[in-house]
Amino acid sequence: MxxxxxxxxxxxxxxxxxxxxxxxxxxxxxxxxxxxxxxxxxxxxxxxxxxxxxxxxxxxxxxxxxxxxxxxxxxxxxxxxxxxxxxxxxxxxxxxxxxxxxxxxxxxxxxxxxxxxxxxxxxxxxxxxxxxxxxxxxxxxxxxxxxxxxxxxxxxxxxxxxxxxxxxxxxxxxxxxxxxxxxxxxxxxxxxxxxxxxxxxxxxxxxxxxxxxxxxxxxxxEATMKINRKDEIGEVAEALVTMQEELNKQEKTKEEMIHNISHDLKTPIATIKSYGESIKDGIYPYDTLEKSVDVIIDNANRLEKKVRSLLFMNRVEYILSQDSDEIVTDMRDVVDTVVLNTKVIRPEIEIEKNTMSSLFRGNEEAWRVCVENLLENALRYAKTQIVITLDEEQLCIYNDGEQIPEEILPTLFKPYEKGRDGQFGLGLSIVSKVVHSANYKVVAENVETGGVIFKIRLNSTDAHLT
Structure with missing residues (x-):
């Protein structure tokens, strides 16, 4: 009643x-x-x-x-x-x-x-x-x-x-x-x-x-709204306008990204197809059979990476929604595994590790993808060196590449945002989702002596895991 x-x-x-x-x-x-x-x-x-x-x-x-x-x-x-x-x-x-x-x-x-x-x-x-x-x-x-x-x-x-x-x-x-x-x-x-x-x-x-x-x-x-109030209704109206502007911006960025992703997927598919047809006809487009097959494998790897990022972006919400409050991951093991798998991308880059055993709250698979995206990002821009530091408080990944423009830093971890090279990516947005779901925070900072450092650390209100 x-x-x-x-x-x-x-x-x-x-x-x-x-x-x-x-x-x-x-x-x-x-x-x-x-x-x-x-x-x-x-x-x-x-x-x-x-x-x-x-x-x-x-x-x-x-x-x-x-x-x-x-x-x-x-x-x-x-x-x-x-x-x-x-x-x-x-x-x-x-x-x-x-x-x-x-x-x-x-x-x-x-x-x-x-x-x-x-x-x-x-x-x-x-x-x-x-x-x-x-x-x-x-x-x-x-x-x-x-x-x-x-x-x-x-x-x-x-x-x-x-x-x-x-x-x-x-x-x-x-x-x-x-x-x-x-x-x-x-x-x-x-x-x-x-x-x-x-x-x-x-x-x-x-x-x-x-x-x-x-x-x-x-x-x-198209809609406009002007409410000249300073109370809660005015705050709601202002938040709605800001949200709409942000949604419009993200929608526009998403459309551009889909266009670029379509192009990124189309290029390796076209290369694989044309090389495969040529080899079938007995023609080796890249000098020898071995070199031509290497081109096919390289484009297949690129395609696999793009598809894996898109699939994981769709799966990340489900993975992070699982009850992982009592699950902890030894981040040193994660870092060692990721470094071993990714250093072959640019073997000329020196990767220095200063790590100790440190437990981070969260799913191991999610943390692996997070570190993998950060390390691949560092390998993409590093000139000669990457330094990985892990202690009980934080994980830091430094590269000596060019610094990030200050206007990009606030939106660096948002999905569908352009990177410093003008291209779109989902890697850093995936990093942000994983980090925040475990109640950590991630920041990117330009180093005064040159280079960029990414830091993952506990929120100040959380107690350290032991």
Whole structure:
């Protein structure tokens, strides 16, 4: 079920995912509002109402103590939503309402509740542990029809101020508060939605450009792409453009290489064919039968080498994909074997070996082909000498031939690249594949005193094999 849900989400576009996100956000906020906010609005309203009562009584108390004013006029100047009453106690201890008596007595229940509280507070005040002191308030909640909250404050020993808050004001305050919260919520959600839509649009637009660019490349059409962004999308777009340029370059180089390989294969085949036909007719194209056969053998060897390189290039991925993590090869044995087999190519070149037993991780056949390609490359360009050095850390093959142009060095190990003599080859690309598959690295460097050296060594993060 969880997998199906994930697949369902993945089928949605970014815009649809955004809409789902907004709906979930609004639903969650609605539940939160009605459960949490609605449950707290009464508490907030009650707090605000008692604050209003307290401020009203503070003002009336201040005026009462500082100005000689009639209590009737004082009460009439009060807040229209708060009804204030002055209760005065006579000599017999009975409280009388000096103002608004008829209006208060209309609500007999609250009048009785207020009056009973006056008597209770009066009894406490007269007792030995009186707590109702002058100018202190007692706030009460009364579930009446017209009034809900009221507050009692003693102004003098025989004068008490009672303020009652009208239900109409309470309901109006609560309604206004809830409406404001809803308005703010709608505004925030709307603003959030607009910002998210702009943000998603800013993402979708370059993605569509990238998709169109890839579609045109896929069908072989010319395509250009310019996305002026510095974020991850811009990096992807730049990488795609760079990749396309590299692929175009490799495709062009591959076509040229295929043409050259075809020519390289055609030449020895034509030579072998023509020499064979001539010998069959009793004609020796190269003076004698033995020399003519030597030409055929030499061209056959050239042809075999070309075919073997092409076949191994196709097989190298399979060979390197085999599990060889626990296989190690003694590179001294590999070097000795390769030198013995290849030194006959140019016997006049001195091959000096400074080798010791050293274990390299990887398949022996792959390492043999790797060293063979490096040594044949060295024999091709060496003038008089090749030096092979092998220790526990690296394998180095030096030749005293001409140095490699600096502009060629960065692409020397890429497939289908031209060499320094302008010809194509797969040898060094095979070397690179073998070396990197075993987690080694290979570099070519020009030597200051002359010549070129190829080095194969462990990556710095790998431990040495013992």
């Amino acid at each position: 969880e997998v199906n849900n994930r697949l369902w989400v993945k089928r949605l576009s970014l815009s649809q995912q955004l809409i789902v996100l907004i709906v979930c956000f609004v639903s969650f906020f609605a539940v939160f509002f009605f459960i949490f906010v609605n449950s707290n609005v009464n508490n907030y309203t009650e707090e605000q109402m008692f604050t209003q009562l307290s401020e009203t009584q503070d003002n009336l108390s201040y005026i009462y103590h500082s100005v000689d004013v009639d209590t009737t006029q004082l009460a009439q100047n009060d807040n229209r939503m708060i009804d204030s009453y002055f209760f005065k106690r006579d000599n017999e201890g009975i409280y009388h309402v000096e103002y608004h008596a008829d209006g208060l007595k209309d609500d007999k229940k609250i009048y009785a509740d207020v009056y009973n509280n006056l008597l209770v507070q009066d009894a406490i005040q007269k007792g030995p542990l009186g707590v109702f002191y002058e100018d202190e308030s007692i706030a009460r909640v009364y579930p009446g029809n017209k009034y809900t909250y009221y507050s009692i404050r003693m102004l003098e020993d025989d004068v008490v101020l009672v303020s009652l808050l009208n239900n109409a004001y309470i309901n109006e305050f609560k309604s206004t508060f809830v409406e404001n919260v809803i308005d703010i919520t709608v505004f925030v959600v709307g603003l959030f939605f607009v910002i998210m839509m702009l943000w998603v649009g800013n993402i979708i637009r370059p993605l569509h450009i990238i998709k169109n660019y890839i579609d045109r490349i896929r069908v072989g059409k």
